[in-house]
Amino acid sequence: NNYFKIAVLPGDGIGPEIISESIKILDVIAEAFQCKFHFDYGLIGAEAIFKTGNPLPEETLKICKESDAVLFGAIGDPVFDNNPEAKVRPEQGLLKLRKELGLFANIRPLKTYASLIDKSPLKREIIEGADIQIFRELVSGIYFGEKFTDPEGEYAYDICKYSREDIIPIAHMAFQEAQKRKKKLTLIDKANVLDTSRLWRKTCQEIAPEYPDVELDYMFVDNAAMQLILNPKHFDVILTENMFGDIISDEASVIGGSIGLLPSASVGEKNALFEPIHGSYPQAKGKGIANPVASILSVAMMLDHLNLHAAADKLRQSVEHAIENKYVTIDLNTKQYYSTSEVGSFIADHI
Amino acid sequence: NNYFKIAVLPGDGIGPEIISESIKILDVIAEAFQCKFHFDYGLIGAEAIFKTGNPLPEETLKICKESDAVLFGAIGDPVFDNNPEAKVRPEQGLLKLRKELGLFANIRPLKTYASLIDKSPLKREIIEGADIQIFRELVSGIYFGEKFTDPEGEYAYDICKYSREDIIPIAHMAFQEAQKRKKKLTLIDKANVLDTSRLWRKTCQEIAPEYPDVELDYMFVDNAAMQLILNPKHFDVILTENMFGDIISDEASVIGGSIGLLPSASVGEKNALFEPIHGSYPQAKGKGIANPVASILSVAMMLDHLNLHAAADKLRQSVEHAIENKYVTIDLNTKQYYSTSEVGSFIADHI
Ligand SMILES: CC(C)[C@H](C(=O)O)[C@@H](O)C(=O)O
Ligand SMILES: CC(C)[C@H](C(=O)O)[C@@H](O)C(=O)O
Numbered sequence: 178n179n180y181f182k183i184a185v186l187p188g189d190g191i192g193p194e195i196i197s198e199s200i201k202i203l204d205v206i207a208e209a210f211q212c213k214f215h216f217d218y219g220l221i222g223a224e225a226i227f228k229t230g231n232p233l234p235e236e237t238l239k240i241c242k243e244s245d246a247v248l249f250g251a252i253g254d255p256v257f258d259n260n261p262e263a264k265v266r267p268e269q270g271l272l273k274l275r276k277e278l279g280l281f282a283n284i285r286p287l288k289t290y291a292s293l294i295d296k297s298p299l300k301r302e303i304i305e306g307a308d309i310q311i312f313r314e315l316v317s318g319i320y321f322g323e324k325f326t327d328p329e330g331e332y333a334y335d336i337c338k339y340s341r342e343d344i345i346p347i348a349h350m351a352f353q354e355a356q357k358r359k360k361k362l363t364l365i366d367k368a369n370v371l372d373t374s375r376l377w378r379k380t381c382q383e384i385a386p387e388y389p390d391v392e393l394d395y396m397f398v399d400n401a402a403m404q405l406i407l408n409p410k411h412f413d414v415i416l417t418e419n420m421f422g423d424i425i426s427d428e429a430s431v432i433g434g435s436i437g438l439l440p441s442a443s444v445g446e447k448n449a450l451f452e453p454i455h456g457s458y459p460q461a462k463g464k465g466i467a468n469p470v471a472s473i474l475s476v477a478m479m480l481d482h483l484n485l486h487a488a489a490d491k492l493r494q495s496v497e498h499a500i501e502n503k504y505v506t507i508d509l510n511t512k513q514y515y516s517t518s519e520v521g522s523f524i525a526d527h528i
Numbered sequence: 529n530n531y532f533k534i535a536v537l538p539g540d541g542i543g544p545e546i547i548s549e550s551i552k553i554l555d556v557i558a559e560a561f562q563c564k565f566h567f568d569y570g571l572i573g574a575e576a577i578f579k580t581g582n583p584l585p586e587e588t589l590k591i592c593k594e595s596d597a598v599l600f601g602a603i604g605d606p607v608f609d610n611n612p613e614a615k616v617r618p619e620q621g622l623l624k625l626r627k628e629l630g631l632f633a634n635i636r637p638l639k640t641y642a643s644l645i646d647k648s649p650l651k652r653e654i655i656e657g658a659d660i661q662i663f664r665e666l667v668s669g670i671y672f673g674e675k676f677t678d679p680e681g682e683y684a685y686d687i688c689k690y691s692r693e694d695i696i697p698i699a700h701m702a703f704q705e706a707q708k709r710k711k712k713l714t715l716i717d718k719a720n721v722l723d724t725s726r727l728w729r730k731t732c733q734e735i736a737p738e739y740p741d742v743e744l745d746y747m748f749v750d751n752a753a754m755q756l757i758l759n760p761k762h763f764d765v766i767l768t769e770n771m772f773g774d775i776i777s778d779e780a781s782v783i784g785g786s787i788g789l790l791p792s793a794s795v796g797e798k799n800a801l802f803e804p805i806h807g808s809y810p811q812a813k814g815k816g817i818a819n820p821v822a823s824i825l826s827v828a829m830m831l832d833h834l835n836l837h838a839a840a841d842k843l844r845q846s847v848e849h850a851i852e853n854k855y856v857t858i859d860l861n862t863k864q865y866y867s868t869s870e871v872g873s874f875i876a877d878h879i
Contacts, residue, residue, distance in 0.1 A: 253720065258746070261719060261726040261733070268720045298758050303649045319670075319688065324723040330730065332691035333723040337670065340683035367771070368612060369604065369619045372675040372684040375612040379681065382612070395609070400807075402779035403787065406757060407649050420718070424775055428753035436754065456751075 179212035181483055184244035186237065188222045189267060190457025191467035191517075192250025198469035198521030199248060199476045202492065205525045206480070210488045217244065221274065222267035222457075223254035232270030238277055241448065246479045247278070249452035250472065255459055276316050279445035282347045283313040284478075285426045285454060286440070289433055292501050296434035296509060299406065304432050307409040310358065311429065312351040313422025315443055317343040318373070320419045339373045339418065344380040351416040352388040360391050361413035365401045365421055377418060398425070405429050430454055437468030437508045438500075440475035442482065449482050451475040465516040468506040470496055473524060495527040530563035532834055535595035537588065539573045540618060541808025542818035542868075543601025549820035549872030550599060550827045553843065556876045557831070561839045568595065572625065573618035573808075574605035583621030589628055592799065597830045598629070600803035601823065606810055627667050630796035633698045634664040635829075636777045636805060637791070640784055643852050647785035647860060650757065655783050658760040661709065662780065663702040664773025666794055668694040669724070671770045690724045690769065695731040702767040703739040711742050712764035716752045716772055728769060749776070756780050781805055788819030788859050789851075791826035793833065800833050802826040816867040819857040821847055824875060846878040 185200065187193035203214050219237030226232050241247045252271045257263045274280075287309040294301050322336030355362040364381050366374035378395060385393045396404065398421045404411055405425065409432050417425060430436040439454040453471030461467050473496060480489035499505065504523045507514040515523070536551065538544040554565050570588030577583050592598045603622045608614045625631075638660040645652050673687030706713040715732050717725035729746060736744045747755065749772045755762055756776065760783050768776060781787040790805040804822030812818050824847060831840035850856065855874045858865040866874070 258720060258748075261730040266720065272721070298650050298654045300649055300651060320721055322685065326723045326727065330692070330727070332689065333727040334673065334687055334689040335722045335724050336685055336687050338683065338685040341681070367774075369609060369617060370623070370671055371686045372677045373686050376677065376681070376684040379612040397609075399774045399778035402753065402775045403782055406779065406782045421775075423718075423750045424753045424772075427750035428757065428779065431754055431757045 180215070181212065181245045182215050182217065182243060184240045184247040185216050185218045186221045186241075186247060186249045187218070188250040188252045188457065189224055189254050190251050190459040190462045192252070192457060194463070194465070194467050194517050195453065195469045195472040196248065196250040198517060199472045201521050201525050202473055202476055202528070205528045206485075206488045206492065209491070209528055210485060212485065221270045222252035223257065225270060226265055226267060230265070232265060232267050233273045238274065241274060241278060241450075244448070246482060247448065247450040248476065248479065249450050251453065251455065251457035253457040253459070272320060274450070275443060276321060278448040278450065279316065280443035280448065280450055281314060281316050281343070282350055282444050283315040283422065284442045284444065285311040285313065287311065287429055287433055290438070290497070290500050292503070293434040293509060298431055303407075304409055307432050309409065309412045309415060309429060309432070310354055311415045311417070311422065311426045312347055312354070313417055313426055314343065314347050314419050318419035337371070337373050337420070339376055341376065341380050344377055345384065348381050348384050348416060351414050352384065352391050355391045355414040356388060359413040362391050362393050363401075363412055363415050364393065364395050365398050365415060365417040365425060366395065367398050367421075368395065369397060373418065381416070401425060402428060405432070426454065435468065435508055436471070437506065438470050438474065440471055440478050442475070442478040444482070449479070451479040451482075465518065466507050467517045468508050469517050469521045470500075473521070491528055495524045498527050499524050531566070532563065532596045533566050533568065533594060535592045535598040536567050536569045537572045537592075537598060537600045538569070539601040539603045539808065540575055540605050541602050541810045541813045543603070543808055545814070545816070545818050545868050546804065546820045546823040547599065547601040549868060550823045552872050552876050553824055553827055553879070556879050557836075557839045557843065560842070560879055561836060563836065572621045573603035574608065576621060577616055577618060581616070583616060583618050584624045589625065592625060592629060592801075595799070597833060598799065598801040599827065599830065600801050602804065602806065602808035604808040604810070623671060625801070626794060627672060629799040629801065630667065631794035631799065631801055632665060632667050632694070633701055633795050634666040634773065635793045635795065636662040636664065638662065638780055638784055641789070641848070641851050643854070644785040644860060649782055655760055658783050660760065660763045660766060660780060660783070661705055662766045662768070662773065662777045663698055663705070664768055664777055665694065665698050665770050669770035688722070688724050688771070690727055692727070692731050695728055696735065699732050699735050699767060702765055703735065703742050706742045706765040707739060710764040713742050713744050714752075714763055714766050715744065715746050716749050716766060716768040716776060717746065718749050718772075719746065720748060724769065732767070752776060753779060756783070777805065786819065786859055787822070788857065789821050789825065791822055791829050793826070793829040795833070800830070802830040802833075816869065817858050818868045819859050820868050820872045821851075824872070842879055846875045849878050850875050
């Protein structure tokens with residue numbers, strides 16, 4: 178198979194700018210690796226609310242369901258963030274999309290680049306050689322439990338719920354990934370306080386015997402937030418629930434020196450979505466300063482998912498080549514820097 | 529008033545060792561500043577479970593309620609952590625104590641010590657001059673909402689609930705502290721996803737006009753977990769809910785170079801409790817290597833609370849004197865180090 182339907186959702190803020198670099202890359206890949214990508218564009222987020230009133234229009238969902246992969250930009254707009262009373266919010270679009278497509282596992286690889294190591298706020302000896310893969314559960318927990326605000330606005334609640342079925346598939350995925358790596362899996366939870374965390378611990382304990390070569394350990398989330406900075410090399414594969422994963426994986430992004438470099442894949446039984454970890458960065462919108470690398474590396478994860486491994490490897494090499502040659506955006510080098518589209522083109526040309 | 533009733537709860541792990549250094553300090557303070565401390569000891573945590581079956585015996589609660597201040601060591605035992613089925617757990621003792629005493633605000637000051645700055649995993653230029661005060665809500669949220677595990681063990685839930693009344697008192701406290709400092713208050717939440725976070729945002733927005741000199745800003749918890757490491761000097765006073773506060777404040781401890789240095793105060797209308805941020809550190813138990821400074825600095829916060837400001841200042845100076853003279857435990861200097869009790873005595877002697 179060399180024909181792929183890609184749903185493209187640029188979204189808000191810098192989303193459209195970085196996505197157009199990813200499309201540029203895919204056009205070059207198509208030529209170099211004799212395959213064809215058909216792009217279907219869809220609205221999502223604030224953009225979709227402004228145009229249709231709905232953060233996830235039906236048409237967008239349809240495009241995504243019929244796609245071989247979804248390429249996602251970013252979501253979020255300060256207009257909504259500063260208005261706690263807004264009933265319709267951009268984030269609902271992304272959350273509903275994750276749920277509807279059943280994207281239960283969010284996978285975030287973290288590594289360091291030799292030439293960028295000194296960009297990190299952490300000392301070289303702390304991060305050099307760190308290599309972590311985070312598995313964050315993405316369609317359950319407090320994000321999707323019942324929510325309620327009483328009409329008088331006196332109180333509110335959010336329910337964090339997990340069932341064994343929510344945990345088992347992603348736990349297997351994480352164990353299997355650990356088998357391919359350093360064979361160490363750390364479950365991050367708050368089992369000394371939360372019932373849901375104890376369910377996670379118990380479920381992982383039950384599965385562990387199927388992976389006798391993997392060492393499973395547990396860490397409370399407060400301690401993990403500290404250990405990630407004190408000793409990131411302690412970690413190999415991390416498994417955690419939705420909310421803790423949101424916090425921990427953004428925190429862990431400092432290890433690599435820039436959140437502008439970090440890709441992610443969100444996968445389910447049928448569909449998969451690829452997006453940079455960074456958000457919509459509204460302050461940078463339209464200025465041509467956004468770093469396209471996180472989105473481009475998300476494309477590499479997408480190519481792997483489509484079994485185009487040679488193309489994925491070539492793309493990753495081209496990104497590394499750009500970084501090693503200091504062909505980067507302003508977030509990585511304030512003295513000598515290139516625009517979003519210059520960096521995209523440099524990477525494309527190298528393929 | 530120069531007579532104070534102090535409830536002393538050493539707890540688990542290294543708790544007893546560090547608490548005896550704090551008592552040593554209080555004995556010296558009593559003499560030097562002409563006051564008297566009466567100590568009532570109580571059981572709590574794993575220690576209390578082993579001896580009485582109850583992580584917070586009635587007697588302990590009574591001692592605390594009648595005290596002018598509670599001096600708390602640490603809680604937690606691996607026996608329970610690795611058993612998700614345990615019904616009675618050490619942490620329940622501390623959580624119940626916080627709730628029963630109405631200790632709604634957990635206050636954690638964070639600063640750097642000139643002589644320890646190079647101990648931090650973060651680069652000197654990132655942390656030098658960082659000075660943050662965290663206000664964590666301590667008696668509501670997901671810690672205290674209804675919890676449930678179904679008898680078949682198929683699913684579980686934890687409810688995060690907040691009312692305006694839970695938020696208003698600690699918000700005022702945080703605004704007032706900001707007024708005394710750099711006049712900047714950052715509310716950390718996840719208002720793009722959680723109803724409870726939107727209630728926090730709305731409530732703080734309502735209170736803000738009473739503090740026109742304080743600049744209130746908002747930050748999503750995932751972004752905050754990143755910004756704390758990228759740019760800790762951005763923060764002055766932080767206000768947040770219980771679970772996020774647990775994570776963020778442990779994470780922020782890396783700024784100061786060691787969690788072994790960080791004190792906290794948990795205050796309510798009637799009572800107050802003082803404890804180090806670090807936990808029971810069971811691996812170090814009985815080895816004489818635990819750092820007593822976090823507990824000793826918690827004593828300083830307690831002295832301030834008892835209006836013994838001169839004693840508190842003197843104690844803080846003595847701690848700084850010990851640190852500047854490298855009279856520290858192994859966590860701060862692996863080449864030349866002193867035992868828990870040597871460090872305690874050195875500080876006591878300086879008072
Ligand atoms: C935009 C937001 C809802 C989202 C999340 O919290 O999951 C984002 O932070 C992420 O991590 O993808
Ligand atoms: C021991 C545990 C229940 C506690 C908490 O999570 O509050 C601890 O981590 C703390 O921060 O004081």
